[in-house]
Amino acid sequence: MLSEVLLVSAPGKVILHGEHAVVHGKVALAVALNLRTFLRLQPHSNGKVCLNLPNIGVKRAWDVAELQLQDTSFLEQGDATAPTAEQVEKLKEVAGITQDGAKPDGLAVLAFLYLYLSICRKQRALPSLDITVWSQLPTGASLGSSAAYSACMAAALLTACEEIPNPQKDGVSASRWAVEDLELINKWAFQGERMIHGNPSGVDNAVSTWGGVLRFQQGKISFLERPLVLKILLTNTKVPRSTKTLVASVRSRLLKFPEIVTPLLTSINAISLECERTLGEMAVAPAPEHYLVLEELIDMNQHHLNALGVGHASLDQLCRVTMAHGLHSKLTGAGGGGCGITLLRPDLEQPELEAMKQALNDCGFDCWETSIGAPGISIHSAAFLDPSVRQALDGP
Ligand code: MEV
Secondary structure (H helix, E strand, C coil): CCCCCEEEEEEEEEEEECCCHHHHCCCEEEEEEEEEEEEEEEECCCCEEEEEEHHHCEEEEEEHHHHHHCCCHHHCCCCCCCCCHHHHHHHHHHHCCCCCCCCHHHHHHHHHHHHHHHHHCCCCCCCCEEEEEEECCCCCCCCCHHHHHHHHHHHHHHHHCCCCCCCCCCCCCEECCCHHHHHHHHHHHHHHHHHHHCCCCCHHHHHHHHECEEEEECCEEEECCCCCCCEEEEEECCCCCCHHHHHHHHHHHHHHCHHHHHHHHHHHHHHHHHHHHHHHHHHHCCCHHHHHHHHHHHHHHHHHHHHHCCCCHHHHHHHHHHHCCCCCEEEECCCCCCEEEEEECCCCCHHHHHHHHHHHHHCCCEEEEECECCECCEEECHHHCCHHHHHHHHCC
């Protein structure tokens, strides 16, 4: 067991195309965001394991000796299969979760305990740890906050338990793990996501782990060349939604109307492929016509997602406001509120952009201009960590 403090971070994501369809085996294109989740793991010897999540007001502590006495043999099958509903119920008992475990704070605690008990069970004794996680990502907004949380947790616990080496180099601000270690991190991050979302495709944890711009289909990942010209405005409608519920609603629509919904999913797949092809061309020789193609793809996909039943009045409003400025938007992630993306053409004048952002703020939305293709899960040297992040992890 390592004795040093570990500081890790993982990015959130936006899905350009393929949300929901990816759950049914289709292609998704996703990019890592420059908004990150940070985790500090501090080993100690006070016989407790403590979890602090300042963003959602969670502060929990368990006696390691008590956890050690619990029968957690139900976790033995490890990383091979999704936790069953029965396992989740047992874990809630172990966690002493009496309130509604389906709320974000309950799910975050469950995912932590699942990863802690599963990853650390190979140690002679469960370790005493203090873990704080703080995020720049809003929760429940489709930006992959739970995947970034699970990836950070998996990476820190695997490193602390020496299941993977600590890649940190002296005098370097951020280091990354070797490919085989990232694969293990991704596998465990997926299990954490399953605790939170039930039946996720795995695209969110893949982006948090690998970073960059990637194509994801049925667990297979490949990387796209980064089109330097692509700028995106990210808008949070602040309408809360549940990914689990929205994914389940698409599944039931598919079961109810297979002949109507299957072609929609096939068409979304074709949109992702066309977008991938266009981004490939743009990486070589960007031209204004490429933007026209990307805008048409955005519009078509937004209509498809509405037909799948995952739209929302707030997202329609986002599309209308940006269209009034000649720009095209679609929901990103699970929909039902949450976030949308707007493609910013390079010819867009700054005053026009500012006017549009003001109009979106007037609707009660938050927006950020984002740079895409951020690095995946990383480990940081404390000396180089941004003071604001250090302060957020240290708490008031
Ligand atoms: C959520 O970020 C994306 C969905 O496609 C769900 C998933 O892929 O697990 C809606």
